[in-house]
Amino acid sequence: MRAVVVRSFGGPEALEVAEVALPGVGAGQVRVRVAAAGVNPVDALTRAGVLARAGLMAVREVTGIGWDVAGVVDAVGDKVTGFEPGQRVVGLRDRLDVDLGAYAQFAVLDAGALAPAPAGVDFARAATLPLNGLTAWQALDLLDLPAGASVLVTGAAGAVGGFAVELAALRGLRVVAVAGAGDEALVRSLGAEWFVPRTVPDVAAAVRELVPGGVDGALDAALLGVTALGAVRGRGVFVAVAGGSEPVGLRGIRVANVWVSADGAALERLSAPAQEGRLTLRLAGTLALERAGQAHERLAGGGLRGRLVLVP
Structure with a gap:
């Protein structure tokens, strides 16, 4: 072969x-x-x-x-x-x-x-x-936020970020999406409630204008690291999607890195919304x-x- x-x-x-x-x-x-x-x-x-x-x-x-x-x-x-x-x-x-x-x-x-x-x-x-869907799914599991909580997703128009926005919305989370200015319509269609262009001088400040006090958690698909950490409230949670990109957990923020692993059961749970058109x-x-x-x-x-x- x-x-x-x-x-x-x-x-x-x-x-x-x-x-x-x-x-x-x-x-x-x-x-x-x-x-x-x-x-x-x-x-x-x-x-x-x-x-x-x-x-x-x-x-x-x-x-x-x-x-x-x-x-x-x-x-x-x-x-x-x-x-x-x-x-x-x-x-x-x-x-x-x-x-x-x-x-x-x-x-x-x-x-x-x-x-x-x-x-x-x-x-x-x-x-x-499989890879991008499971990465987003397992990152959201690590965040472990309750329905109604706010979450920042960086790289929201990318493959992992796009799945993360949709899956977060399906879990009842309120999503702040960071992506290119031309991607606002896309990420809003995926379920983002708020949008921040990645070109703003201070991402954390822009997020905090939308969510006073900071978001409950962040899923950093764009590997912004400490730049995105500032958007998270004290004692919140931060999950990076690549080893070495995670910042120090200042202000009591729990920081984790998602090391994706094969999981047929979770993949089957992702297949259902995919075939129903609820996962793009x-x-x-x-x-x-x-x-x-x-x-x-x-x-x-x-x-x-x-x-x-x-x-x-």
Whole structure:
């Protein structure tokens, strides 16, 4: 089968389409015929060697690329229940230290990392859900705010931020969204009650004008760090979506970082609002597997609203 791998860290040209053996299926595992694989910033960081240099993964002879999977069950291993060949599924491959990732014709995942795909949703759009949807979901779990509380979401027009705004609103939270000036209509349509352009001189001051005393919590998808911390009230809560971007918890603020993990049960709970249209799956475009390098170049260029998806 064909798969995209990295043998030597570097730019988009380091992505190699190789012929590799069809992966076997072990106990508790499911092999998926990949119909679509999302392209995410973590893929570019893996490819460039940033995560290896940070000590988050070991250097390998061959590194697989890609986390998001949407496709059809091809085979199931022993002790697998709830999945059968031919079933449409979505899943998250959350390990960095593997030879094969989601950029491939077939991918093997633990059964607990999979969920039924949203009914009536094409594979390309379904592939935009796992990584970014679960990151937003797990970040909101860490915030643990009650309905009616206020939450700041930075990077609200991005893939994680957009899901965070919608999911926060679905949980009954009042959302202050920070995004580009041209994205106000978008983030309000996703459920934001208030909007702050990211270009304001002082984000914290602008937020506090809208929510006197500061918001109860912040989900920092734009990695603003201490700049966003000032918008949170004393003894509030702050969750960052990338390691190393979290600020010191001044004023008694509880600070956490979300390290996303595969969770089939949570992914199934995300699939329901996605298929009902209450969770927006934003697709920036599709490319053939062989054009993975081009997809990474477009990702690096910025400005995407939604995710690019590779279609094997």
